Amino acid sequence: MSRRDVPEIPSGSMADIAFMLLIFFLVATTMSTDSGIMRKLPPIAEQDQQDDIEIKERNVFVVLINSNNQLLVENQILNIKQLKEKAKEFIANKANLETLPEKKQVDIDLLGPTMVSKQVISLQNDRGTKYEMYIAVQNELTKAYNELRDEFSMGKWSKKYDNLSTEQQEAVRNLYPMRISESEPKNIGGK
Amino acid sequence: MAKFVKNTSKSQPAISTASLPDIVFMLLFFFMVSTSMRDSSMLVKITLPKASEIKKIEKKSLVSYVNVGPPTKAFQKIHGTEPKIQLNDQFATVEDIRQFISSERDAMNENDKPQMTTSLKVDRDTKMGIVTDIKQALRKASALKINYSTTKDVVLE
Numbered sequence: 589m590s591r592r593d594v595p596e597i598p599s600g601s602m603a604d605i606a607f608m609l610l611i612f613f614l615v616a617t618t619m620s621t622d623s624g625i626m627r628k629l630p631p632i633a634e635q636d637q638q639d640d641i642e643i644k645e646r647n648v649f650v651v652l653i654n655s656n657n658q659l660l661v662e663n664q665i666l667n668i669k670q671l672k673e674k675a676k677e678f679i680a681n682k683a684n685l686e687t688l689p690e691k692k693q694v695d696i697d698l699l700g701p702t703m704v705s706k707q708v709i710s711l712q713n714d715r716g717t718k719y720e721m722y723i724a725v726q727n728e729l730t731k732a733y734n735e736l737r738d739e740f741s742m743g744k745w746s747k748k749y750d751n752l753s754t755e756q757q758e759a760v761r762n763l764y765p766m767r768i769s770e771s772e773p774k775n776i777g778g779k
Numbered sequence: 780m781a782k783f784v785k786n787t788s789k790s791q792p793a794i795s796t797a798s799l800p801d802i803v804f805m806l807l808f809f810f811m812v813s814t815s816m817r818d819s820s821m822l823v824k825i826t827l828p829k830a831s832e833i834k835k836i837e838k839k840s841l842v843s844y845v846n847v848g849p850p851t852k853a854f855q856k857i858h859g860t861e862p863k864i865q866l867n868d869q870f871a872t873v874e875d876i877r878q879f880i881s882s883e884r885d886a887m888n889e890n891d892k893p894q895m896t897t898s899l900k901v902d903r904d905t906k907m908g909i910v911t912d913i914k915q916a917l918r919k920a921s922a923l924k925i926n927y928s929t930t931k932d933v934v935l936e
């Protein structure tokens with residue numbers, strides 16, 4: 589006695605169908621993961637609070653980029669490769685020099701009262717500066733902060749900054765806050 | 780029956796293709812998961828600058844893109860070779876950015892609005908003038924979280 593089976597669905601063309609789908613996804617999608625340098629823009633200033641806060645000259649690290657993509661850092665012509673060391677020296681001011689930023693005692697969670705330098709980096713570029721150069725400078729400055737943070741976390745918790753807990757990261761961020769101020773660009777070199 | 784057996788034993792047995800659909804499906808799922816849809820065709824040519832200190836953008840749905848670069852060959856006759864701004868699928872000017880940001884923001888969830896990020900995809904040979912204008916426009920539109928899109932550079936060490 590033969591039982592009437594439901595006929596099996598032929599699976600021979602399954603591979604072809606799957607290949608077709610695969611090729612469609614290969615063509616129609618991209619694999620790019622978006623990454624880049626994160627920055628926060630300052631909000632537009634209110635009309636009535638025009639008064640600038642006075643910041644002492646020793647606390648400001650002036651970085652200028654001209655339209656020929658040359659760097660002037662603290663009145664010195666520098667190469668892009670030297671910028672990071674110079675910035676690190678300025679931000680940390682480990683030797684408490686008179687010419688580098690002054691420090692203020694701040695209570696930080698986990699660290700207790702700590703001397704935090706009142707550093708500000710002022711970045712100004714020309715309208716004719718190349719974007720590539722601008723990103724390179726931003727990258728070097730970010731690297732200076734990141735390396736200082738890493739060095740401190742290695743010394744304190746023997747871990748890199750990225751591997752710290754959220755509270756620890758915040759403490760290190762308070763110790764080395766990233767303060768990059770960008771002033772309105774000038775148009776000296778022409779377009 | 781004996782004849783049949785004799786014949787097959789002489790020739791090479793065929794490689795089994797029964798698992799081929801499984802293999803292909805596996806590949807298919809890999810690509811479906813790891814890639815994302817191409818959302819807009821590029822009207823401008825962009826070579827991103829390189830940087831080492833980069834962060835990944837976590838939530839792609841919160842990102843709106845501003846592309847800046849010289850128009851591609853097909854559009855150079857109409858738009859010239861000077862860097863232009865591309866928003867979504869069309870060329871735009873700095874004045875259009877405000878409109879673009881507010882429409883992007885309206886499309887978002889109420890909770891996500893403060894997290895909104897604007898990714899600037901700018902060609903590396905662009906002059907800073909246009910980038911600064913865009914940044915000012917973004918400030919006016921109060922889209923303050925920005926991300927300078929770059930590619931990873933390991934050699935720069």
